[in-house]
Amino acid sequence: MINELLLQFGQWMEAQQYSQMLVSGYFSYSWLEATHVLTLMVSIGSLFIIDFRMLGWVMPNVPASTIAARLHKPMIIGFVIMFITGALLVYAKPVETIQSLWFRMKMILLLLAFINAWVFNGRLKAAEGNWDNDPVAPRPLKTGAIISLVLWCGVVTLGRYIPYDWVDCTNTTNTTILWAAGCVDQLNAL
Amino acid sequence: MLGSILSQYARTLSVAAAFLLIVLVEALGIREAIYPGLEAFFNWMNQSSWLGVIGTTYGSVYATVEAVHLLSMAVLGGTVLATDLRLLGVVFKDVPSETIVTGTHKCFKWALLMAILTGIFCAAGVANKVYFMEVFWIKMLVLLVGSCFMLFIKQPFLTSRPHAEIAPWMMRLLAITSMLTWFTVAATGRWIGFS
Numbered sequence: 143m144i145n146e147l148l149l150q151f152g153q154w155m156e157a158q159q160y161s162q163m164l165v166s167g168y169f170s171y172s173w174l175e176a177t178h179v180l181t182l183m184v185s186i187g188s189l190f191i192i193d194f195r196m197l198g199w200v201m202p203n204v205p206a207s208t209i210a211a212r213l214h215k216p217m218i219i220g221f222v223i224m225f226i227t228g229a230l231l232v233y234a235k236p237v238e239t240i241q242s243l244w245f246r247m248k249m250i251l252l253l254l255a256f257i258n259a260w261v262f263n264g265r266l267k268a269a270e271g272n273w274d275n276d277p278v279a280p281r282p283l284k285t286g287a288i289i290s291l292v293l294w295c296g297v298v299t300l301g302r303y304i305p306y307d308w309v310d311c312t313n314t315t316n317t318t319i320l321w322a323a324g325c326v327d328q329l330n331a332l
Numbered sequence: 333m334l335g336s337i338l339s340q341y342a343r344t345l346s347v348a349a350a351f352l353l354i355v356l357v358e359a360l361g362i363r364e365a366i367y368p369g370l371e372a373f374f375n376w377m378n379q380s381s382w383l384g385v386i387g388t389t390y391g392s393v394y395a396t397v398e399a400v401h402l403l404s405m406a407v408l409g410g411t412v413l414a415t416d417l418r419l420l421g422v423v424f425k426d427v428p429s430e431t432i433v434t435g436t437h438k439c440f441k442w443a444l445l446m447a448i449l450t451g452i453f454c455a456a457g458v459a460n461k462v463y464f465m466e467v468f469w470i471k472m473l474v475l476l477v478g479s480c481f482m483l484f485i486k487q488p489f490l491t492s493r494p495h496a497e498i499a500p501w502m503m504r505l506l507a508i509t510s511m512l513t514w515f516t517v518a519a520t521g522r523w524i525g526f527s
Binding site for chain 2: 176
């Protein structure tokens with residue numbers, strides 16, 4: 143049911159004039175993709191510096207809350223650009239992307255990364271002042287930083303897998319994979 | 333006398349000599365003479381070296397190493413941005429710039445090393461293609477210049493004296509040069525994928 147709805151939504155997007163314009167213009171798609179990837183250096187770069195500080199790997203002599211607070215703005219700017227360009231990339235190739243197993247897994251990891259960031263922020267505020275000058279953050283924050291690093295590494299890796307077609311609707315007959323990737327037509331044909 | 337003056341500016345002179353060497357290589361047509369000979373090496377990298385064989389045989393390994401390359405570039409970008417935005421007075425205004433410069437450098441070096449190692453693997457997988465790409469050679473040149481700039485000019489200069497003694501325009505120049513250099517490295521790298 144959900145796969146059918148997502149496919150219909152993808153097909154509706156694909157029929158839009160702007161979607162076709164984005165994908166047919168070689169430079170428009172390339173620019174979008176390049177901006178999406180290059181903004182990694184701002185968003186994930188800043189996020190990793192914050193996480194590394196929690197683990198005591200960078201600037202252990204600078205209060206952790208200062209690092210987190212000062213890098214928050216560039217990080218958010220980076221993420222906003224990434225989400226806009228990411229959404230436009232999906233809009234340019236909606237059916238192909240929606241039926242990508244890697245894209246779906248990436249979205250799940252992205253959701254988990256945001257839940258972790260929300261929990262992490264709460265813990266950071268709750269622990270404020272007690273440990274700020276310690277080289278390594280307390281265990282709950284350290285765990286949050288490690289989870290964040292693992293999840294974002296996963297997001298980037300799965301994002302990199304999307305253009306590859308190892309597990310494409312057209313080259314697998316495994317029903318679990320077909321269902322997970324949302325390959326409606328191939329499932330109906332079996 | 334001359335020796336002491338030269339030793340004081342050893343790094344600057346080395347970089348100037350390297351720059352002069354690049355100019356000479358170009359002006360005397362050495363690059364054009366060497367270039368055809370490199371094709372065999374690039375073909376060997378792609379078809380016979382174990383890096384190239386793994387890269388071309390196992391797509392998933394290649395894509396995973398590509399992801400590590402991207403992550404290394406992200407960390408590198410994060411350290412460059414944190415340092416250079418501080419030198420420009422945009423972020424971390426309440427933290428001494430000396431602390432940021434020294435605190436991020438180790439991480440930068442690790443990220444650069446990882447980016448280069450994974451980059452070699454990625455290049456080996458498509459070596460027979462990148463050899464003919466102008467953008468690949470531009471990237472290599474900017475990477476070389478950027479690494480020399482960071483390791484032999486910017487960092488030694490910024491750690492050699494208190495930042496209060498450095499003219500603000502010099503700090504801004506270093507920061508802008510650094511950001512532009514690494515942005516070019518990343519952008520040309522992305523462009524290789526489109527070519």
